[in-house]
Amino acid sequence: MTDRLTLRQPDDWHLHLRDGDMLRAVLPETARHFARAIIMPNLVPPVVTAADAADYRDRIMAAKPLNNGFKPLMTLYLTETTDAKDVRAAAEIGLITAVKLYPAGATTNSASGVRDLDKVMRVLETMAQIGLPLCLHGEVTTPDVDIFDREAVFIDTVLAPLRERLPGLRTVLEHVTTRDGVDYVASEPEDSMGATITTHHLIIDRNHILAGGIRPHYYCLPVAKRATHRDALIAAATSGDPRFFLGTDSAPHLDAAKLQPCGCAGCFTATNTLSCLAEVFERAGTLDRLEGFASLHGPAFYKLPVNERSITLVKGAPVAYPAAIDTAEGPVTVFDPGFPLHWRVEGPQT
Numbered sequence: 001m002t003d004r005l006t007l008r009q010p011d012d013w014h015l016h017l018r019d020g021d022m023l024r025a026v027l028p029e030t031a032r033h034f035a036r037a038i039i040m041p042n043l044v045p046p047v048v049t050a051a052d053a054a055d056y057r058d059r060i061m062a063a064k065p066l067n068n069g070f071k072p073l074m075t076l077y078l079t080e081t082t083d084a085k086d087v088r089a090a091a092e093i094g095l096i097t098a099v100k101l102y103p104a105g106a107t108t109n110s111a112s113g114v115r116d117l118d119k120v121m122r123v124l125e126t127m128a129q130i131g132l133p134l135c136l137h138g139e140v141t142t143p144d145v146d147i148f149d150r151e152a153v154f155i156d157t158v159l160a161p162l163r164e165r166l167p168g169l170r171t172v173l174e175h176v177t178t179r180d181g182v183d184y185v186a187s188e189p190e191d192s193m194g195a196t197i198t199t200h201h202l203i204i205d206r207n208h209i210l211a212g213g214i215r216p217h218y219y220c221l222p223v224a225k226r227a228t229h230r231d232a233l234i235a236a237a238t239s240g241d242p243r244f245f246l247g248t249d250s251a252p253h254l255d256a257a258k259l260q261p262c263g264c265a266g267c268f269t270a271t272n273t274l275s276c277l278a279e280v281f282e283r284a285g286t287l288d289r290l291e292g293f294a295s296l297h298g299p300a301f302y303k304l305p306v307n308e309r310s311i312t313l314v315k316g317a318p319v320a321y322p323a324a325i326d327t328a329e330g331p332v333t334v335f336d337p338g339f340p341l342h343w344r345v346e347g348p349q350t
């Protein structure tokens, strides 16, 4: 029986770090084990220009624990007034790694997102020319579409037409949650189409949120779907297909903001993500594919080198992790997978 597993140091290809006190509290949770992360730009106000991204990167670097080599990979928040020249310049100097498209109103802090794709075509054409990936929050927001169908409808009405219009654009369907999404991504060329899968969507389905009482800490967007979709995500993540890679979408909110009549969307998984993933891959009988999912497929898609250092997962007695982490403004509950975690992380080692 395998009880030690050494992998290249992983990266997180979709992470919310926020700002200020929250940034200082949550960054160490990711920087402890991960080498790099794609940093989501949905601050208030959002990270729209190259100058905004440079300032935000500096704030992240200032909040980083001492002697920690974590590297934030910055993104811009696409708006209908984004300047294609600014995007090109930011990509050319290596300041940004991707641009994020939020359909207006789709999720936390997305009010400045895109309503009309025609208005951002110049930017998208520039991105296609220079090979800069577009990260998509893949949900339509029209009120007549059921929230559980938002991703599938997005694929049919937005993603597939966009890719036909601009086949050269390198696209990542972020936090895919459906079999429809998995099937679409798997049918597209691996050089231009990828998808991130979160830790929590590999574990929970919609029953976890709603059956036997409402559990706000499992509420996130896209909302978890029925178990057959969760199983399709597990199959994709553990398949070895390079189109699928880890993006935790760890999205911290103060408990006080989640436990409300209208609570915020987001699961905070940074603290125990690798232990959760080891459990998922072990149950699928595919521990040998965890390195691909967490450490190799992402760099390959983003055309970045894999990390030199490694981490080791060691199986033993249940791992202790805090139920919540403290911030200056109150606690943030850590994701509870609902089962004990037996894989402890050692390292990174050089």
Ligand SMILES: NC(=O)N[C@@H](CC(=O)O)C(=O)O
Residues within 6 Å of the ligand: 016, 042, 107, 108, 137, 219, 220, 221, 222, 249, 251, 252, 265, 266, 267
């Ligand atoms: N995933 C979430 O439920 N929330 C994210 C936004 C997002 O990625 O949708 C957040 O910023 O809180």
